[in-house]
Amino acid sequence: MEKIKLIVSDIDGTVLDSKNNVDFQLREIISTLREQSIPFVLASARSPFGILSVAEKLGLENVPMACYNGALLGNFKDGVFYNISEHLINTEELNALLKLLSKKFPEISVNLYYGTEWVVEKLDKWVLIESEIVNSIPKIDTFIEKKAHKLLLIGNSKEIKKLFGVLQNENFKDTDFYLSKENYLEVTANNVSKEHALKELAKHYKLSLAETMTIGDNFNDIPMLESAGIGVAMGNAPKEVKSHATKITSSNDKSGVSLAIKTYVLK
Structure with missing residues (x-):
């Protein structure tokens, strides 16, 4: 198995628990990932500012984000959003x-x-x-x-x-x-998906898909779970979503994202 050098994670039902709170262990773990030069990228249907509100709580300043399920990739710098790639509706x-x-x-x-x-x-x-x-x-x-x-x-x-x-x-x-x-x-x-965003992010960081890990809980996460070197389904994910994952972690109410990173990346 390749060493994981990029993590892409869903937000709602994954990084956020059932009360919409951030996984309390995750900020410290992301700090450790940063020390090892392993980007942690949030991917969501949310807008840039919608993702930023979560990113700031996790200490993810100046890290790329996949917005609108991958229709827009970019990052904030000094309050301004800079595009990495975009896919507009015809x-x-x-x-x-x-x-x-x-x-x-x-x-x-x-x-x-x-x-x-x-x-x-x-x-x-x-x-x-x-x-x-x-x-x-x-x-x-x-x-x-x-x-x-x-x-x-x-x-x-x-x-x-x-x-x-x-x-x-x-x-x-x-x-x-x-x-x-x-x-x-x-x-x-119609070319927008979290899977496509994962491929663009891997290209951006000059990595193979085998060097990536994705984490998600819902049906729209399935393609990126299948494409990554390690695809991790949350414990709270539907059974069908879990069937498409490489690994299954604990639920979003039991720090499933943190557990997955500690188990498969920082082991």
Whole structure:
């Protein structure tokens, strides 16, 4: 087995426990990783600022992060986010989707993310709920001539399910749609995934995939778990996710990430 020289970890349900607290052992362990020049990279559907709030608690200043499930890779330096790589939603398909939503699904809340920006055209109840969750306030603006790394479409579960069905029958060949919650539909370019982000990060650090370890708890983590030298599923992960992992650690409420690093990297 190759020595692990890069760790990529999911955030929610992985680094964060069931009460959204950071694994209390992890900051010290990351300090030890830094001494050994082993980067610890957070990968999430979150925005750069959404990941930064967790990164700061872990002492991960100036370390790359994979935002929007890998649609944007970069890092903060002196409060400014610098891109390493990005994958934008196809402009024509983005505009066609926004037109379809406006015409056929006006009750669906549309949230556009580009770089560090979160843009909405109006403050509806779903936006206000999301704002409370992420502790951030969106910019109110028109979507005209906007670029996007991700769209987040929110509504009641029945309407989101109906929308998902409609979109799967439309000709959006360069765009991916997936449910992150029963009433959250995420939209990215179709080459975006945590697996692709892992490969880009390995290339950035000039490493082979065999020298990487990934940690996650959910279905969208499966491809990166399968691609890494060691893919670690959390103890709280569904059985199917665990079946795709190389190793299984303890749950997010029992410092599973810290245990995995101590067992497979700092052994």
